[in-house]
Amino acid sequence: MAAHATPLEALLMNPAFDGEVMLAEPMSAHTTYRIGGPARWFVRADSLSALTGLLDACANQRMSWAMVGRGSNLLVADSGFDGVVVTLGRDFRAFRVQEDGLSISAGAGVLLSAVVQEAFKRSLAGLEFAVGTPGNLGGALRMNAGSADEYIGSRVVSVTVYTPGVGMRKLQASDVKWGYRATSFALDDVILECELALEGADPFFIRGKMEANLKRRKASQPLDLPSCGSVFRNPPGESAARLIDKAGLKGTKCGGAQVSNKHANFIVNTGGASAADVRQLIDTVKARVFESYGIQLTTEVRFLGFR
Numbered sequence: 001m002a003a004h005a006t007p008l009e010a011l012l013m014n015p016a017f018d019g020e021v022m023l024a025e026p027m028s029a030h031t032t033y034r035i036g037g038p039a040r041w042f043v044r045a046d047s048l049s050a051l052t053g054l055l056d057a058c059a060n061q062r063m064s065w066a067m068v069g070r071g072s073n074l075l076v077a078d079s080g081f082d083g084v085v086v087t088l089g090r091d092f093r094a095f096r097v098q099e100d101g102l103s104i105s106a107g108a109g110v111l112l113s114a115v116v117q118e119a120f121k122r123s124l125a126g127l128e129f130a131v132g133t134p135g136n137l138g139g140a141l142r143m144n145a146g147s148a149d150e151y152i153g154s155r156v157v158s159v160t161v162y163t164p165g166v167g168m169r170k171l172q173a174s175d176v177k178w179g180y181r182a183t184s185f186a187l188d189d190v191i192l193e194c195e196l197a198l199e200g201a202d203p204f205f206i207r208g209k210m211e212a213n214l215k216r217r218k219a220s221q222p223l224d225l226p227s228c229g230s231v232f233r234n235p236p237g238e239s240a241a242r243l244i245d246k247a248g249l250k251g252t253k254c255g256g257a258q259v260s261n262k263h264a265n266f267i268v269n270t271g272g273a274s275a276a277d278v279r280q281l282i283d284t285v286k287a288r289v290f291e292s293y294g295i296q297l298t299t300e301v302r303f304l305g306f307r
């Protein structure tokens with residue numbers, strides 16, 4: 001190890017670090033957009049001690065860090081992120097059904113789809129709305145992922161978070177504000193695990209709802225091209241997709257990025273799109289919708305590495 005290594009570098013270069021450390025890792029490999037320049041470090045923390053040691057070292061050194069789940073709601077700058085991108089590994093990927101048989105506790109690194117399937121296998125209803133939503137449980141909780149009328153926060157009993165300088169806390173659902181694709185978690189709260197309350201139901205009923213949701217998704221979304229799902233939040237009482245469509249923006253292109261012809265709130269990567277292309281198209285859509293309807297669209301997609 002270089003004699004001048006900082007404590008953070010020493011930690012990351014230590015072969016005993018419980019996780020995986022990648023240097024200059026292209027974020028295009030970790031986002032559903034398939035877009036994004038390199039993270040200075042991309043680190044999978046496999047245990048709580050690895051995670052807390054890493055975050056504390058970042059805080060001490062004033063090194064920027066960012067949590068990433070499956071990158072399904074993320075646009076990373078072409079220049080990448082000059083800091084540590086952290087994702088949750090092994091010890092955050094477990095789940096168990098509680099003794100009451102009606103609630104599931106799961107690590108934030110578990111795929112949301114795995115929780116949905118586990119609930120279905122156990123004839124537990126309440127997560128059908130989430131079928132087909134990519135991403136981890138941690139990302140879903142942070143975003144309060146959901147459909148038009150259901151969201152994951154409404155199923156939460158408790159969430160365990162770690163905050164550098166504060167420590168680990170178990171929050172009750174009522175300690176968190178669950179808004180439309182928004183939550184009151186602090187920027188540096190790392191979601192570690194949660195407990196979800198579900199209801200016993202007939203598996204045919206659960207399967208029926210899941211299949212109907214999947215069918216609707218396949219019929220209305222451009223699932224054959226990389227995207228981040230809906231780019232914009234729906235304004236109150238309105239549909240962002242409808243406004244974008246009415247403004248005649250479907251099919252509008254900027255480099256390799258295009259407003260989907262299938263779903264106007266999706267901007268797809270038609271191949272080789274840069275983050276700058278997507279960003280410029282987002283600005284174009286916002287400007288045109290504002291010109292046409294006086295409505296300011298706000299983004300649901302999260303940005304990383306932009307100045």
Ligand SMILES: Cc1cc2nc3c(=O)[nH]c(=O)nc-3n(C[C@H](O)[C@H](O)[C@H](O)COP(=O)(O)OP(=O)(O)OC[C@H]3O[C@@H](n4cnc5c(N)ncnc54)[C@H](O)[C@@H]3O)c2cc1C
Binds near residue numbers: 189
């Ligand atoms: C095809 C497609 C369809 C989609 N459909 C839907 C849908 O129906 N409904 C919906 O709500 N969304 C949808 N999305 C968006 C996306 O899948 C969700 O927002 C998802 O919950 C994000 O999870 P993720 O793990 O990929 O998070 P990421 O994109 O990796 O991160 C999202 C945000 O969460 C933060 N974060 C991630 N993990 C943690 C953690 N452990 N602790 C603290 N913060 C964390 C990140 O810092 C970032 O701010 C869709 C996306 C795609 C590509």
